[in-house]
Amino acid sequence: MLTTNDIIKEGHPTLRRVADDVVLPPTLEDIATLDMMLEYLQNSQNPEISMQHDLRPGIGLAAPQINISKKMIAIHARDESGNLHSYKLLNPRIVSHSVERSYLTTGEGCLSVDREVPGLVPRYARVTVKAVNTEGEEVKLRLKGLIAIVFQHEIDHLNGVMFYDHIDQNNPFQPIEGAIPIER
Structure with missing residues (x-):
């Protein structure tokens, strides 16, 4: 676990490296890593388990954050309508965007950043992501709102790239012209 x-x-060199593509089909080790990543997110959102194991709550995790420089992400988050989006994906990439x-009106946070970083993080309102699932099948996801932001992060x-790289350093709360504010 x-x-x-x-x-x-933050500050660890793996977080600033471009991760390697996962060789397909994925190995059992890659699948087990993704399973552990998703399990962390699920456990971190369960108040009892989270408290018992002192887990910091998260809705997304990338393999580089656990010092594995491979293109793998896990996401476990509810959208604005309360629908659950739970994914374990290999080699995800944004193929188009609005x-x-x-x-996010509250700004973004990150499991690899133990401090508050004030400021607005501009993201695309809608993205289309292509990736491979753990069964080795290509998936194409059209995302918007909070889930699109989580995928971009x-x-x-x-x-x-860290989320705070996108914040305007001179004016962190500079309104993002024409952007859709998303409450979390």
């Missing part, structure tokens, strides 16, 4: 201690923190932007990790 993954714990908060297994998650590397011109329109969105942002995790895919950034695969490219060595």
